[in-house]
Amino acid sequence: MRIFGKRKSRKKSRRVVFVGIDGTPHSLITRLVAEGHVPNMARILSEGTYAPMFSVYPTVSSVAWSCMMTGVNPARHGIYGFVDRKPGSYKLYIPTSRHMTSETLWEYLSKQGKRVIVMNVPVTYPPREVNGILVAGFLSPNVDKVAYPPEVSARLKSWGYRIDTDPWVARKSKDDFLVDFRETLAARGRTLLGFMDGEPWDYLHCHIMETDRLHHFLWEPMEKADPVYEPAFYDCYHQIDDLLGEVRRRLDDDTTLVLMSDHGFCTLRQEVYINNWLRDAGYLSFRSDEPKSVADLDPSSRAYSLDPGRIFVNLRGREPEGCVSPGEEYEKLRDELAAGLLELRDPDSGEAMIEKLLRREEIYHGPQFEQAADLIAVPFRGFDLKGAVNRPTLTFKGNELVGMHTYDDAMLYVQGHEFKRDGFSVVDVMPTILDIMELATPPDLDGVSVV
């Protein structure tokens, strides 16, 4: 465990400011600090404990932040990805806060009489009621509908609030994206500081989504020391560092600062279309030559995949046209698929692309278990497993999306506390925050406090 600073006495505090920096790797922060890019962050880290953390499978922000905000695994909070299949159907839907079956940290705090302000966390739209303010995250349709209570929208507009950067802009032009990044983050910062100064709160949570976008679109040029985009990438962190400096300046002795990222990042080497492999290996066929989604699969199909690396067996009794019998046939198919996927090679380099296959019962437990994928493929670094159904080749490397998530190298920082252990994950964050605030933890969380 990497610990900055000297031994700390346990800081007691009633209040917490939490800044989520989406997808910022522990290793990147360590380097940015060492190279002097982020002086405020360096100072903050010296005041507490900072360690790498594991994310969740599958490693996407919607699932990881759902684990963070509920302290439980996906089979209990019900969020397994940015898209999921409707029970008893092949049709896809976008999971939202309405599908989240667990109480969130801020709802629990609200019940304890704490006032919360929460901004921009994924899977919080439509905004659910809290004691305070909740500004929902990036899949909110517009600023008018983003907030609980709704009258907060007027104030958001006065700060020029933006929900998210525009990923289509980023696909077209990295330069235009960088402008979008700066403006969106500036508006986020104005809003955070506006709430911090102008509202009463016990728990204040700001989520910076912009870093995830920065990494998806600029990670590779940063890593390859591109003369233009490497410095531009660091400039984005300078802006974040300035904001963290402003936040730190406002902290009193009664408030603890927590920083977290939900997953790591690395350069994307290949997008890998699992459905192409399933099709070529005879497990999957479509009713149409130009399928739009897995909803177009032929009933004779035995398996299909959703983003990222979630593989579902076309199981009789669960899928509407399931053809694989539960029990022996199901298990045999899972073994066969796992063996086949482990053999999958990068057509360019010949390297194996999938490190391991997890059976759902190995990682999920809870009432929403039936909704889980049957197998979860975990790729080697650089191989991004996709659920597209209409790609002509097994793999593809473009120049737009050039960064991808990693399960390891997420991070957690807590001011004024030491960590009792390492090797923890996103589900441990909620009980940690409750511990810092000296509140009882709900009895049945999967996570355990690390302080």
Next chain:
Amino acid sequence: MGNQVGFALWFTGMSGAGKTTVARLVERELRDRGLKVEVLDGDIVRTNLSKGLGFSKEDRDTNIRRIGFVCDLLSRNGVIAIGAAISPYQSIRDEIRAKMDNFVEVYCQCDLDVLIKRDVKGLYEKALSGEIKNFTGISDPYEAPPDPEVTIYSDRETAETSAARVMAKLEELGYVPSSEAEESYSDEEKEMVEDRLRALGYM
């Protein structure tokens, strides 16, 4: 809801196979969507509508005909009538289906050895010992429907999954409006959100 479509949703299967459990979940979901529903549960019907009837083939047929008759009355008046009775004989189920315009059959499949092992009501033990006569699956036949609209498996899926599959079929058949109307996004918003997820490579 003024233009609700009436239909009969008929659960058939052996004792303990999950008819009542799943029927009640479906009932709740339909009520949550603002629809009018009645459940005619075999065990309850035998205490009033069919009081005095026994378990001979003739009495069983009479019981099922009565339930079918009430389901028909209700569904003709725009109510969703859920029947949950063993209804072991194919001929009588066919007879009821033939009389009605809207009939959806749900077969609650469960292996007999699982039912005997589970024996929630303690009836299988009594049937096996001969204490109960004419018990379906033990001393009286159960004729599985050859072509039900939905088959559910209580030994392999949760009751919630079964209920969700029944609801999905009812939506597909157009008997109940799609739950998409109650989703988080309007059509236009959904398009926008999907477009964003596509741009980020998540769809």
